[in-house]
Amino acid sequence: MDFTLNGKKVAYTGDADRPLLWVLREDQELTGTKFGCGVAACGACTVLMDGSPARACSTPMSAVEGTSVTTIEGLNGKVGEAVRTAWRELDVVQCGWCQSGQILTATAFLTEKPAPTEAEIKTAMDANLCRCATYHRITAAVARAADIAKG
Ligand code: FES
Ligand code: FES
Numbered sequence: 001m002d003f004t005l006n007g008k009k010v011a012y013t014g015d016a017d018r019p020l021l022w023v024l025r026e027d028q029e030l031t032g033t034k035f036g037c038g039v040a041a042c043g044a045c046t047v048l049m050d051g052s053p054a055r056a057c058s059t060p061m062s063a064v065e066g067t068s069v070t071t072i073e074g075l076n077g078k079v080g081e082a083v084r085t086a087w088r089e090l091d092v093v094q095c096g097w098c099q100s101g102q103i104l105t106a107t108a109f110l111t112e113k114p115a116p117t118e119a120e121i122k123t124a125m126d127a128n129l130c131r132c133a134t135y136h137r138i139t140a141a142v143a144r145a146a147d148i149a150k151g
Contacts, residue, residue, distance in 0.1 A: 001064070002065065005024075005028060020060070033047055042101075042128070043098065043127055044101050048075075054069075082148035083141070085145070085148055097132075106125065
């Protein structure tokens, strides 16, 4: 089962039902992708699969074959860098547990929608939970990232 991970080819020979999250964290030692709920309900494990957000805790390796996966460790490009910069500028992070998922979700959203309204940002980020309640800073940072990416 071959897939691309942060730009590099990976050959996976394990159980096809194993969730991507554990391949990332255990096999690949990419621990930026977090385990939260394990049932696709919190967004802490969000990665990008072919540019779209995917919940790694609930994505079996059988569904990963042939795709290109990006984790927080491999995030780059104009929008990704703008999101990182905005997150730093606005000091978004509290404990940090949810933030990889937030950043990857925001990157996918802004790639599709470069000039969103506040309401659109809130809707797009709504399914990524933050137990530290950094929601106001996340909304502001997504708006700031849109401005940065615009140049
Ligand atoms: S750990 Fe995957 S959605 Fe919560
Ligand atoms: S920053 Fe702590 S869970 Fe979001």
